[in-house]
Amino acid sequence: MKISTNLRKFGVSPAATLASACLLQYAPAGHAALFDLGNGVSGSFDSTLSIATQIRTGNPSCRYVGYDNGGCPSGSSARASGVFDQTGIVNIDDGDLNYKKGRPFSTTVRGVHDLYIRAPDDLKVLLRAAWFKDYSVTHTERTSIEGDAHDDAVSDIELLDAYVDKGFQWQEQSASVRIGNQVINWGEALLTQGGINEANPLDIRKATAAGVQLKELYIPRPMFSISSSLTDKLGVQAFYELGFKPSTLPASGTFFNTADLLGAGGRALYFGTNALAGFIGPGAIGGDNGTIDAVTGRPLTVEERLARGFAVGRGRDIKPGSDQWGISMKYALDSGDEFGLYYMRYHEKLPMVSYVMDANSLVATNTGGGFPVAAYAAEYVGNRDVFGASYNLKLGDFSWGMEAAYRPNQVLAIDPTTLFNTGLSGDCAGLPSGSICHGFVETKKWQFTVSGMEILQSSSWGGLVGLLGATEGTLLAEMAAAYYPDLDRSRLQAPLASAPLNSTLVPYSNSIGYEVPTKSSGGLAFDLVLNYANVFGTRIKVSPELAVNQGLWGIAAQSMPGFSRDVGQMTAALNIDFKTEVPLKARLDYTQFYGGGDTNPMQDRDYVSISLSSSF
Template sequence: MIVSAGSSPVTNEQANEARRRSGAVLYAAAAFASAFLFSGGAHAASYQFGEMNLSIDTTVTAGVTLRASARDCTKYNTVNGGCLNGDGRGTSINSDNGNLNYGQWDFVNKTIKATMDVQGTWENYGFFLRPTAFYDHVYKENDLEFRDLSPEAKDQLDYDADILDAFVYGNWDIDGHYTTVRFGKQVLNWGESLFIQGGINAFQALDVTRIRTPGAELKDALTPMPMVFASTTITPNLSVEAFWQFAYEYTELDPAGSFFSTDDITGRGSLPGLLNAVIDNPDLANPPGTFPPNPLVPVTVQRTKDRIESETDQFGVAVRYYAEDLGDGVDFGFYGVRYTSRLPYLGFTTGPDDLASACAVVQAIVVGPACGSFGDPLNAAAFAYAAGQLKYFYSFPTIETLGASFATTVEGTTVSGELAFSPDMPFGVSDLEQNASQLDGTGASGGLLGAPGNVSSLPATGPN
């Protein structure tokens, strides 16, 4: 108990809340002051060392994000105090931590970030570096309303320093053919679609977390990928480009429990899934393979290793043609790309083939008769054991895409479009359908399908 002279007693919780709010106000003031001091956005400097030119552009931003609305009770699970909507449906217990962690007027971000663009050129060679660093006081404190972030999620959000782009390049004129080669971490934009996923440029990895940061620009969302890129002109109006990506980069999703996260089992710091839960705490649910007193207690579904189809078999070719005689001139592009999906597809592995197999496992540990009627206690143990072997994973399949694009101007207005076709494009199978497929359909005594460790009887991805 903390007592303030001349006032009523103040609890430790109230004192902590007061300090948190006063700190938030001070931070907000500092953020706005920093934004004012660095108005204009950037500082640029150029240097020359003999024949080498060096330019450095520095951008510093500071900003805050807060939640202005109260929670909608239909957007979090009834176990956590939520309510059902008009259709009698509620929100999954595996998708509400991001909502519960922040109340009305809570700060979601209190961020200071600095980014430098460093470019050097010498004759026909050059390099480009983009180091960046940030600090977010909200996640450094990690004092959230419902559940503090896991160490892995916190590490992504509290502070970090990284080098984004880092590549070297050379430009040559080879018998009238202008040629460029770049090697290293770089961003590559093909096609004309900027905001719609699944097009020609879907091979470009994104960082969703960065674009959520106050003051972020569109370029902050693009993750540089390690690759070799080359382009050359065939004629003044015709050119060819190609790339080979020699290491895999996936799209970075919002960490589990952060404000914009849409579920608790994706992103960094993902939690075990909960089935049949009456508490939202995987630490208190039964560990995999253990026997709770009955099958109605919560069962944890642990995450297992990601399944990445290929980390190096990723490449693409583009042919560009400028039709100068069409209107004001039209840029045409034709593309072929093969890459490993940047987005995850949810899948499950199952336990024993059926309830009888689960009973055999239980009987090997617990002395007792064979599982019999539905009310048999060993039936409950067998079901719990089978469910306890269930695990989830994320699959990253190979995708091939063919595409075409155009861009022109009509009376001063830019007009562009693209067409993309991905044969055998993988589409994610609903997790509910996958869960249902793990039951053999024989009723109350039904068990889980598939030999131990096998994929669910429905794959993570299906045909288009």
């Protein structure tokens, strides 16, 4: 499974969470090294090593390549039309152009190492570290992976979990305190994002990487957490996080990045020829404004485009401080069902594109004027709230989980290229130099999720599993829906030239085609695995798998849960457990993206992955 976020703007497509759960299920079973230090101190050391490669199966389509970068000609039938023209595509195509059909875009060796120690008086310590090295990501066709992008994409060593946990008795009830890098996982959602579970950032680089385990996807953060039983049926948990860390996006120019301006290595927000067609400035010539030097005839460098106002450079990221915390309570019913209530104060982990104003620095617009912008900035909006409720139960062979999450101040991104099309005035144009023109609006959001899990036996589904020859299997399924009661779809129906960027009439940054988002959208994700033991009389177990993420209705207004009608992703995989003394597993999968037309920049990025992993 792969982290489902519809983070197409950030390099992840909707079925990502689905694949992640699979990766957890098919990570090699640990044969940890056990040790005993005496005096009641014991522990284990476990390592998982993997080697993997990912290969593109189709060539880039001109539909997802900027006109200036060799994309479809303006007006071409291959280019679908949206509410606005496609000026933003020049800022999303580096990863698409960098890797051709049949070429590996990633070949990695990676490892995860866990040290677990248990001591007297219910004291526990966990240390987890991960590393990787990629040997293919820099073999690009067009844009070099260098600087911060190189540092982020080629190799990494990181400390993940690192905490001390102390259990104790309080008022005759069990309790524990945990201090250090840890993950807080609340709610019932298994395969989608955007609900209750908001405490930890995601390492989105790993969401689509082969050979990655689920425990690597959530970035542990320094926290103080406490959990306790209040009665035999009622329990409470609370946490406070120190500092702030955003989710890690795919580096600019890598295969899964669809926002060149964001992620490590993103340097500038470019204006395509479409956006500059009405601007006459120094060095501009007809038909190639802002991309070709009028005197030399050669392409302009990044520095030259920035100097001439044909691009906006990246400024310092805008990040909040600490003040992330939450509290939850769970009540166990006599039936075995469980009811939960949650509140969390959090900061957005994904960036909005905002602008730093400067009256002395005018950038070009399609209106023939300029816009007083000094730089764009990745802004992480702080002090958001989420209220949630959950319920889980078991009906027959299915374990069910349900959750509802309400966010009174959810932020929705504004298309960052709007000012190039319209030269927006109003609130932002009147701001003094150094002020921030915020690239988002606030609204209310409800999200509802229903998930189910079934452990399959040969007799399941009326014996169908056995008829298919399988001995057992697993089915995970989840439906999620988002609802924005105050979403005003008329915002895109009025002239934008006089509208403030951060006020009323704004285009939501939901997709490249700029379809008007709907108040409600939703979809379904599922993952089915069937196990075939002792294949051909050997000890080998083979497990075919099908993971699907499908938008059923509506157009998503934001990236989580990100379902849009008829847009989806399918992964077909074969997992092989060789049942050797030292666990050895292999995985071969093919991923296809479909639907959405120009609104789905992943549609031409189908790929295959091959991985081999072992634990010891």
